[in-house]
Amino acid sequence: METNFTKIAVLIDADNAQLTKLKAILDEISKYGRIIVKKAYGDWKNPLLKNWEDELKQLAIKPEQQFAYTKGKNATDIALVIDAMDLLYTNIYDAFVIVCSDADYTPLAIRLRETGAYIFGIGEDKTPAAFRNSCDNFILTRNLTDFKDKPEGIVDDHETKEDSGSPDISEIHKLLNTASETSQYQDDDGWVNAATAGNYIKRARPDFELKALGFSKLSDLLSRYPELYETKKDTSGKVPIFLYKLKK
Secondary structure: OOOOEEEEEEEEEHHHOOHHHHHHHHHHHHOOEEEEEEEEEEOOOOHHHOOHHHHHHHOOOEEEEOOOOOOOOOOHHHHHHHHHHHHHOOOOOOEEEEEOOOHHHHHHHHHHHHOOOEEEEEEOOOOOHHHHHOOOEEEEHHHHOOHHHOOOOOOOOOOOOOOOOOOOHHHHHHHHHHHHOOHHHEOOOOOEEHHHHHHHHHHHOOOOOHHHHOOOOHHHHHHHOOOOEEEEEEOOOOOOEEEEEEOO
């Protein structure tokens, strides 16, 4: 997975994002590099956004006012798209983050990605597959919650208890098998670098999150199924490498 971005732009559709997840979102994206731009778009006169001000101030997110020129129509997405294209043409940013669960941003993600920029999408389980798959990495907000600090059974307003949006473990096994059977990923003895396989899975399934499956590392998942995979650690280099291959 790409982790060395130097200039990241985070663009938030406040009409279609979860206020309670803003800090967790920024914390997550900060793992990948330096956030240069943080903007949230909305009609701040709208009573539905009245609680956003304090959080935007605290997190140093720049609010961008967008009036609803026609009743019942949302102009926020247009403002966000225009800003994204303006930022793109500066040739400064190597990664863009679109925080929204709306498929309307699919063309934007595709266009940004065509330039070589790395695209993160962040949204809820309800986010349509079209938007998820237009991103390099789609992160479910559900997986950004620290459940240790929440009483059992408590669910945020926009969350559901269903895991319908997360990948099925059987699908991940299929992708691990595909990586293992692909010559470009194998060494001479048929071993596959787990990190390389993880990159492949993320490209195939941008919404793939190990946390959703109960694992912190792909090596933990592979080790959990000794009946399916042989595993070993190569410590001959400066950095240990976790390897696997299918059991026959």
